[in-house]
Amino acid sequence: MRRTALLAASAALVAGVLARPADAAPSAPAAFVHPGVTVSKGQLDFTRSKVNAGAQPWKGAFDRMTASKYADLNRTPKPRAVVECGSYSNPNLGCTDEREDAIAAYTQALAWYITRDERHARKAIELMDAWSAVIRDHTNSNAPLQTGWAGSSWPRAAEIIKHTYTGNWANSGRFASMLRTVYLPEIINGSHSNGNWELSMMEAAVGISVFLEDKASYDKAMAKFRTRTAAYVYLESDGALPKTVPSQNLDTRENIVTYWQGQTAFVNGLSQETCRDFTHTGYGLSAISHVAETSRIQGQDLYGTDVGERLRHALGFHARYQLGAGAEGWLCGGSLKLGLGPVSEVGHNALANRLGHAMTNTGTLTLRGRPAGSNNLFVAWETLTHGDNPA
DSSP, rough: OOHHHHHHHHHHHHHHHSSSSOOOOOOSSSSSSEEESSEHHHHHHHHHHHHHHTTTTTTHHHHHHSSSSSOOOTOOOOOEEEEEGGGGGOOOOEEEHHHHHHHHHHHHHHHHHOOOOOHHHHHHEEEEEEEEOOEEEEEEETTHHHHHHHHHHHHHHHHHHHOOHHHSOTTTHHHHHHHIIIIIHHHHHHHHSHHHHHHHHHHHHHHHHHHOOOOHHOOOHHHHHHHHHHHHHHOOOOOOSSSGGGOOOOOOOHHHHHTTOOOOOOOOOOOOOOTTTTHHHHHHHHOOOOOOOHHTTTOOOOOGSHHHHHHHHHHHHHHHHHOOOOOOOTTTOOOOOOOOOOOOOOHIIIIIITTTTOHHHHHHHHHHSSOOOSSSSSSSSSSHHHHTTTO
């Protein structure tokens, strides 16, 4: 009897696994890996060994980072209780300061790990402590995007400091409370704006969830990320029209075409914002790569799913035009606004180097941009951390 019950239970379990969609959102790991937001300890160790050996491109990338304003040990944080960001940063009341202090904290954390100079760890802590002591809210129309951008960099810095620095970070709990009460509520429910908004917001939500070890928020953010990624980059397997986010009610061809900036022809790798401009598209693709990388570190590799396929095709599609190919008449009326930004290292390393996909245009663009710097919003130093990094 007991054997029959066990067999039945096993059969039900197998059936449940088989019935689970192949592209279902990954669930939170049983135990979170730290440091584990975009960059892992293995990747940090590889980078450190290469920089210390003077090997390229890592040494050149490190030198570019340490020469930047973000690595300045004399940097003074500029926290605000309320950061107010309007459309296109008008008004800009603390918006640039917050984003750049967050990037600086991450930069200082990287500098600490590579050099073991404790002054950098202490500067990272100073920046994080200054903001966690003061900030209470983000306001105005760009508040969700601003929170996503700054909230992507903070946990990258905090993960390295909390889990590798052996000195004292007395206010780490206050910093965690800041992420939990000021940042997460602003981003976790997503956005109906252009797709780069929700992708950056989910990047921040995933990173914050890892730092807080918040499995429920991790799962919620990942589910929104999967839905938005599928609606942001088109694959021919999607059918005649791009996929949509159901809650946006884009239920007619006309509505979808309008949302896709008037584009009526759809090909592999086209993005919802391609015909807007490559810069905003780059924000979206960067966020996709960052979440995929964090998920991989946490034990569930999204690069082998539709996320990886969409990212691979999108990077290749946009790299071709960024490298100089002219726009065909069917694409955005034959006119493109370039400026993809330093966003290809993470995806190229994962998909071309690790998985062996041929990505000629993406590879050429990646090499041309080395050593990749920062976009001063939420992308920073990815040749250093991910360029040809096997870890």
